[in-house]
Amino acid sequence: MKQVLIAALASVTLSTPALAQKLAIVGGQVYTQTDQGVIDNATVLINDGKIEKIITGTQVPGGYEQFDAKGKVVTPGLFGAMTSLGLVEVESWAGTVDASVDNARISKTGAAFDVSYALNPDSTLMDVSRIEGVTAAATTISYTDYLFHGQGSIISVGADEPLVKRRAFIVLDVSASAAEASGGSRAALWVTLEQLFNEASVLSSVPTADKPWHGLNSRADLPVLKKILAGDMPLVMHASRKSDILQVLAFKQRYPDINVILMGADQAWRVADKLAQANVPVIVNPQMNLPESFDAIGATMQNAAILDAAGVVVAIGMETHNIRLATQHAGNAVANGLPHTSAIASLTSNPAAMFGVSDRVGSLTVGAQADVVVWSGDPLEVTEYAEQVFMAGEAIDMTSRQTQLRDRYMKLHQSDGATPVQYIKP
Template sequence: MTAKAAALIACMLVASTALAQDVLIRNATVHTAGAQGTLRNADVLVRNGVIQSVGNGLAAPAGASVVDAEGKALTPALFGGITEIGIEEVSGESSTDDAAVTLANQPMRPEFDVTLAYNPASVLVPVARVEGIGFTLLGATTGGSFIAGQGGVVRLDGSADPIGPKALFVRLGSGALGLSGNSRAAQWMLLDQMVAEARGRVPADSPHALLTPAGRATLARYLAGNGRIVVAVNRAADIRQLLRWSQREQVRIAIAGGAEAWKLAPQLAQARVPVFVDALAALPSDFDQIGTTLENAARLRAAGVPVGFHQAGDSSHNARKIRQLAGNAVVNGLPWEDGLAGLTRVPAEAFGVADRVGTIAPGKLADLVLWSGDPLDVANTAEQVWLGGRAMPMRSRQTELRDRYLRDAGALPRAYTK
């Protein structure tokens, strides 16, 4: 194939995915991640980017493309976790990292919103997407304050704007001691003062105010239940205080990390707090995680806690590993269906986008993935991803580099190959 022909085919592929198409996916093992559970030899009909029907023997409308799944697994597009995809390009290059704010004057800035810096053309978007990931929660990271700022859910379909309500990110425990006077007790003192300011119990012109007027308004929205506060915390004692605080202030929280959350599983279940766990954490990495166990997810779910998954470390560049977390949780006692739900329905419900994504059901966006085998087994791959009914190009910069350097060298070295 000539370079010109290859370029023409690439252009045609991009054009063909620009508009949602009618698609009938036949003979799939449909893991709905919803009330219907798993359906064998089932069909999914997509019209105008939305799932119209799920069942058996569905007829293809005129002009629809038909895909024979040959019994393979079809799932909702997966949640990539809490990441910085599109707001961090190269970890070591500060000009490409927009996930944190550090201000010397009034460092407490809950109004900081990382979604304003989201770049849908980031090379990390297709890197994650070809692995079956269709949406992620952009998270603010701690810079000058343990109140990190806001983020939101984005779909990895090339759209520029987040969907659903915003989330506020907070870090508690030893990981934020340097931002709270080297005392975790001071974190609650400062948090209580900020709540008092947001509720109008502290004069706006107080010389000791921690928040700007915009910060007060932002925090007040979360205190009124408009959006979820995502708290990175691990130690059971800190989680206990967090539950007391959230119940006292009547706020909606989620926990990211939660290494010792299993110790408070009944209380978390009663409070209906979702926990996003690192299911690869096997040993304590600090004194907040002495009670770390690979059975964390299974114990939480057995008590009735909604369980999702959270990667510690480089989650943006390695979002694909979140499938490994779910599979590892299943190996350690989590039911398989709950492992899939933790990658689909649970995060969609937790972050207010379940009306659009997270399950395969009529009326939902056709964000779907056809797998070569069990999606929780990392030996298998995503064969095709559809987002809003559009077949996504199954390539990324990583696959292009792979293909380039796997080719036989021609007259010139591979470095000169187009």
């Protein structure tokens, strides 16, 4: 009897989309994030965890398990443009925080740090994020007194082996907070930065351990700066006020091969045309419209719309614990002038392209990893939600610690005979 039951359960499991080698997501409005654009009543064909083809209509070839998406919206999995996912659990508990570096002898500047060694795929924030549609993310150190924030990674959110691309980018803060850690002035910060890159550029090779070295960079830092100078590793420069952004553009002009991405950018709308001309993409939080610091004076919720209209490639990003709310923030950007298609791109294809992984994530292009989200409706509306997320073609469990806690206390509440009056997001 026990063997019969096990066999029956196995049969049921193997017939579900979760383990299907060939899967068809049928009949949805599909945002391909490719030259195919948005296709109504389309079917996404998935084979062996990859996007095989997108076809118009609902006629599915034989051999495919089917997931009904009629009347739904289908998008690529969302890309968290700048997070510390997998590096932090509880910010106030040091044992769960690898997103902060105070002191390490291996590096003089922070460039050598590599977050891929610290990633925790079992972080509860992974499930919280991916059931809201976030399937990939750029993750890195969020706080350090060093000039550079170490080498960040691109991850597949919640996967057992999360690394999509290690040593994928590096963050450099050139805002007021970074100036405080560099002698208290931007006058020291920028001179230090120039000297570091000049030193790396004139060296034909990295000094070996058997030779004395007394440079500004440590031996571990130098290979990283050389990769940045060659354009092989994007340099994400954090700046908010106009004058700092102009310094970033001047830096880009002096080092044209460096692949610069601007982050923060609260006053970027004031120099949108210059950013477009320099082909510098921007990561913004469209909700930033308050002068939280002197750097943020003039911040506006129209920032993303103005940048997009000028031709700047825009991605939407925010801090780790709230990256699940990225669609809501994108919706607010739409309410303030950002075109809807641009908002979807800012959550998917744009950040993937910025970080050089657009062939793998961020779109439904043929051959890409089949990270797909089926939404109940417009994903930028707060009353709609991700009904089912597929990662590498497999349907994930749409629960997290938060949903389990919700269900526990909803049951306790209802057992008292009360009817909940608050809105409950499925």
